[in-house]
Amino acid sequence: MASSAILFITLAFLNSILISLAFDPSPLQDICVAPPLGLATSICRDPRLVTANDFFMTGLDRPGPFNAYGVTFVVASVLTIPELNTQGQFLIRAELAPNGYFPPHTHPRASVFSVVMTSSASVSTNVQNIPMLNGSNFKDWKETLLITLGCMDLDLALRTEKPAPLTDVSTADLKRDFERWERSNRVSLMIIKRSIPEAFRGTASEDIANASEYLAKIEERFAKNEKSETSTLLANLISMKYKGKGNIREYIMQMSHIASNLKAHKLEVPEDLLVHLVLLSLPTQFSQFKVSYNCQKEKWSLNELIS
Known part of the structure; x- marks a missing residue:
């Protein structure tokens, strides 16, 4: 009786070991480029025959033709990138047309990770x-x-x-x-x-x-409207007068902003002309400043005038 119990326990233990070992061997390898279709003599291509073209594909930047379900697929798998062989992964670019849908399907023994780029x-x-x-x-x-x-x-x-x-x-x-x-x-x-x-x-x-x-x-x-806006901006720039209220630097920057808008309308105001327009727009209390500028040989830039 005791020997029968020992035999049963031994068989149960061995059976549990066999069950725990009943899994598929991992196919993952560091590099195992798939051989050409129809020429496969082994699971991996001879490393000496591997080329750079086995590691990339083109076409993922463009959608493929839509099928009857309104779906287009571009697949990067071992068939298009031979280096993916034994890696256990592939990439799909999928796009849905309006009212398109993915038919119900399964991926046995696989997981899917989806990223929605545009919805x-x-x-x-x-x-x-x-x-x-x-x-x-x-x-x-x-x-x-x-x-x-x-x-x-x-x-x-x-x-x-x-x-x-x-x-x-x-x-x-x-x-x-x-x-x-x-x-x-x-x-x-x-x-x-x-x-x-x-x-x-x-x-x-x-x-x-x-x-x-x-x-x-x-x-x-709207080209005519743009010409009208250019005329308005130019008239505002020429007619501007500093009335002594507010920061003088902000006033000069305002004139510079109008000149920038004119440039965007393809009418560029030279910087030295803009400096002269600024000086002409200043009131009489800035007369000494104007005389000082006119007596100098060098021309000031707009940044120098602001400082």
């Missing part, structure tokens, strides 16, 4: 940051628009010409580039029109289907 919420927030165009804010409106479209990676159609039409012999890269440009143009045009009041939309032809041309048409409409 509908962030897109909406970015678009809301674009001010509504009015008669006096075209410059700020255009700057904010271009920054927003650039951050959303939608400014391709504003930076490049439309690609040549696709043909039966167009490569996959040409088709992908064409689809990317078309999407940029379509969405950019919608965002531009959204930030323009109905009263201004009539100034740009609705027949224009190119976002860059549409923006240029709007800019033509």
Whole structure:
């Protein structure tokens, strides 16, 4: 009886050891570049045949074609980066079209770590940051628009010409580039029109289907306003007079600010001319200061005048 109990305990102990050892061996290796498909004679390629091309891939910077679910995948796996062999990991760039969805699926014996780069919420927030165009804010409106479209990676159609039409012999890269440009143009045009009041939309032809041309048409409409603003700034600069109230340095900086605005309107005021305008705008109590400046051979810079 005692020997039977000892035998049972011994068998149970051995069985527990076997169960604890029943796991898959770890495939992880420091380097095990996958051999070419169809030429595999072992799990790893001969290290002497490994090249730099086995460690990287191209294409993750661009989305692939959308499938029937409205999803596009660009996969970086052992098939595209042979060095990932035995590393137990791969990377997927996935994008969802409007109303697209990921079909239900599982990843047996694997974990998924997802990072959302751009969502509908962030897109909406970015678009809301674009001010509504009015008669006096075209410059700020255009700057904010271009920054927003650039951050959303939608400014391709504003930076490049439309690609040549696709043909039966167009490569996959040409088709992908064409689809990317078309999407940029379509969405950019919608965002531009959204930030323009109905009263201004009539100034740009609705027949224009190119976002860059549409923006240029709007800019033509506001070119006259920009000329008017330049004239106003120049008149203000010439007519400014220091009335003895406030800090003289702040007054000079105000004149310098107007000159900077004129430069932004492509009308640059030379620094020595600006210095003379400042001196001419000072009242009679600064006469001795003016005489002192005029008697010197050297010209003062604006910073020297402020100090």
